[in-house]
Amino acid sequence: MAGAFAFKGCQKIRGAQIRILLEAKDFFLFDCDGVIWHGENAITGAAKVVNALIRRGKNVVFVTNNSTRPRENYVNKFTRLGFTDVMLDQIFSSSYCSALYLRDVVKVRGQVFVIGCEGLRVELLEAGIPCVEEADDPDATIYNCALAPDVKAVLVGHDDKLTFLKLAKASCYLRDPECLFLATDNDPWHPLSGGRILPGSGSLTAALEVASGRKATVIGKPSRFMFECISSQFSGVDPAQCLMVGDRLETDMLFGSNCGLDTMLTLTGVSQIEEAQEYRSSDLTTNHSYVPDYVVDTIADFLPAFEEIEEQNDD
Numbered sequence: 001m002a003g004a005f006a007f008k009g010c011q012k013i014r015g016a017q018i019r020i021l022l023e024a025k026d027f028f029l030f031d032c033d034g035v036i037w038h039g040e041n042a043i044t045g046a047a048k049v050v051n052a053l054i055r056r057g058k059n060v061v062f063v064t065n066n067s068t069r070p071r072e073n074y075v076n077k078f079t080r081l082g083f084t085d086v087m088l089d090q091i092f093s094s095s096y097c098s099a100l101y102l103r104d105v106v107k108v109r110g111q112v113f114v115i116g117c118e119g120l121r122v123e124l125l126e127a128g129i130p131c132v133e134e135a136d137d138p139d140a141t142i143y144n145c146a147l148a149p150d151v152k153a154v155l156v157g158h159d160d161k162l163t164f165l166k167l168a169k170a171s172c173y174l175r176d177p178e179c180l181f182l183a184t185d186n187d188p189w190h191p192l193s194g195g196r197i198l199p200g201s202g203s204l205t206a207a208l209e210v211a212s213g214r215k216a217t218v219i220g221k222p223s224r225f226m227f228e229c230i231s232s233q234f235s236g237v238d239p240a241q242c243l244m245v246g247d248r249l250e251t252d253m254l255f256g257s258n259c260g261l262d263t264m265l266t267l268t269g270v271s272q273i274e275e276a277q278e279y280r281s282s283d284l285t286t287n288h289s290y291v292p293d294y295v296v297d298t299i300a301d302f303l304p305a306f307e308e309i310e311e312q313n314d315d
């Protein structure tokens with residue numbers, strides 16, 4: 001029975017244990033960066049794993065907090081990196097889910113002020129949500145710039161062209177208590193090569209939370225909303241049949257735990273097994289939600305399990 005394995009509980013699993021888990025689960029949710037790829041480089045073996053799962057009739061979806069590109073770009077990237085069977089409806093990004101939230105949940109009437117990359121605006125526009133045009137005079141300041149009269153939501157995502165003027169405008173819009181305050185995700189930072197990091201959307205949201213004295217509603221992981229999007233697009237999703245695979249304890253594992261899914265940490269990304277063990281031994285029970293049910297070095301560890309299944313089927 002799913003959830004009753006003796007090998008469950010923040011430990012590395014291998015061989016037959018992975019095979020049993022793969023056979024037990026029907027629905028696989030993968031984070032992308034640090035799990036499937038690092039930037040433009042696929043994790044070795046990841047494409048084979050994903051292709052094999054899809055070919056075996058498992059449901060596979062990708063759940064990413066990255067809001068910078070539209071879903072079409074993801075399909076192209078998957079194809080480019082050798083993931084041949086990935087379709088648009090398998091991709092759940094925080095930008096796409098933000099658009100669904102604005103359109104279907106709060107049914108926003110009016111414009112959205114976006115702090116974010118072009119990909120985020122593309123997703124909103126595709127969902128029919130009008131965004132405030134970004135066409136400031138280079139000399140504009142918060143003292144003299146125009147403010148749109150009908151802004152009903154401020155949405156904050158990753159923005160590598162953030163300016164003080166954008167922050168100031170967003171702060172002004174948030175003075176209106178009717179104006180919603182949303183964040184695509186709350187990621188604090190992202191790793192770059194050479195030990196450098198990139199501040200994440202969470203750091204921009206924090207600036208606006210201080211300026212506005214308000215708390216943003218977070219759409220991406222670890223919030224449950226992305227799982228609700230998945231459940232509404234795939235019929236009969238049973239949390240007990242799902243496995244959430246990710247590389248970050250505070251987003252991916254907590255998301256899985258919040259949604260009642262079994263979780264697997266892969267060690268090809270941000271979090272290390274020692275951090276998971278620290279959370280596990282913490283006296284604070286809320287910290288236990290960050291602890292993965294299973295750990296693998298890489299999702300390529302699934303490959304021998306597929307071979308085992310094939311051998312069994314040949315017998």
Ligand SMILES: [Mg+2]
Binds near residue numbers: 032246
């Ligand atoms: Mg990741």
